[in-house]
Amino acid sequence: MTPLAGCLLVSALLFSVGLAGALTRRNAILVLAGIELMLNAANLNFIAFWRFGPHPEYLTGLMFVIFSIAVAAAEAAVGLALILAIYRHARTSDVSEMTEMKG
Amino acid sequence: MGMTVSFLILAIMTLAGGVAAMTLRRLVHCALALAVAFAGLAALYLNLGAEFAGLAQLLVYVGAVAILIVFAILLTPARPGDEAEKVFSPAGPAGAVLALAVFAVLAGAVMTSSAARQAAGGAVPQTTMREIGFALMQRYVLPLEVVALMLTAAMIGAVILAMRERRAVPGSTVGQSPELRA
Numbered sequence A: 001m002t003p004l005a006g007c008l009l010v011s012a013l014l015f016s017v018g019l020a021g022a023l024t025r026r027n028a029i030l031v032l033a034g035i036e037l038m039l040n041a042a043n044l045n046f047i048a049f050w051r052f053g054p055h056p057e058y059l060t061g062l063m064f065v066i067f068s069i070a071v072a073a074a075e076a077a078v079g080l081a082l083i084l085a086i087y088r089h090a091r092t093s094d095v096s097e098m099t100e101m102k103g
Numbered sequence B: 001m002g003m004t005v006s007f008l009i010l011a012i013m014t015l016a017g018g019v020a021a022m023t024l025r026r027l028v029h030c031a032l033a034l035a036v037a038f039a040g041l042a043a044l045y046l047n048l049g050a051e052f053a054g055l056a057q058l059l060v061y062v063g064a065v066a067i068l069i070v071f072a073i074l075l076t077p078a079r080p081g082d083e084a085e086k087v088f089s090p091a092g093p094a095g096a097v098l099a100l101a102v103f104a105v106l107a108g109a110v111m112t113s114s115a116a117r118q119a120a121g122g123a124v125p126q127t128t129m130r131e132i133g134f135a136l137m138q139r140y141v142l143p144l145e146v147v148a149l150m151l152t153a154a155m156i157g158a159v160i161l162a163m164r165e166r167r168a169v170p171g172s173t174v175g176q177s178p179e180l181r182a
Helices: A003-024 A028-052 A060-090 B005-023 B027-047 B051-075 B092-112 B114-118 B129-137 B141-162
Strands: none
Touching (some): A003 A028, A003 B005, A003 B027, A003 B114, A028 A060, A028 B027, A028 B051, A060 B141, B005 B027, B027 B051
16 A cells, blocks of 8 residues: 555544534534544545645645634634524523524 | 555544544543544544645644643642533433434445546645645635624624623522532
């Protein structure tokens, strides 16, 4: 197995773990954590393709990861603020109890 | 050239952290395991020769996102009655099966791909901070500005969303402090 395939497999595994968490956990914060894990798995793919690709000197994968980290940080901040707002309203962070869009 | 031992150790650490973060019962333990997974990923980036991305990952994820998640967990305590034994949602088994199916498809695609089999993986690319800076300021300057604008908007949006509403509508409990309502 080449190093690239190893990286891609680790990334696929991490993505599946994140997906499983996002789909199975009740707590909204952990659903967000699962989504973060999936984003990180995608970042690992970018780094792996940059490292083992034919033209690493163009820095494309590296730049994509840097921008992706910034976008993911913004997403985490807004997502957690949304969870806090919903918690203040409904007194729960259980996604299976969040059944109303209008309080 | 196979995978190095350090890569395997870091990959196992990252995956163990991820699995623990998604399966542990106590939420604070989950957040700590998530920090371990993020740190393992940062070490993987460093191992692959992407120093800047690795350190950015360490700063942003371990330093900020993990702490933010801990704060969110501490700010949303469960009600005394329903803490126990309801960790997974009723649709949990279906979600796990779906995630397994996704992994099977991805792993099959990776194992049969010719690109992954014949990737050379030569010497570690030598990128200096100077080159990254030039790339950010020249070729990627527009995305950089857009990201700056987006971060500002996200910060303001997060503050507005999480801000306590000051004036409560008469007759409604929205916006009152929890002590008043309870």
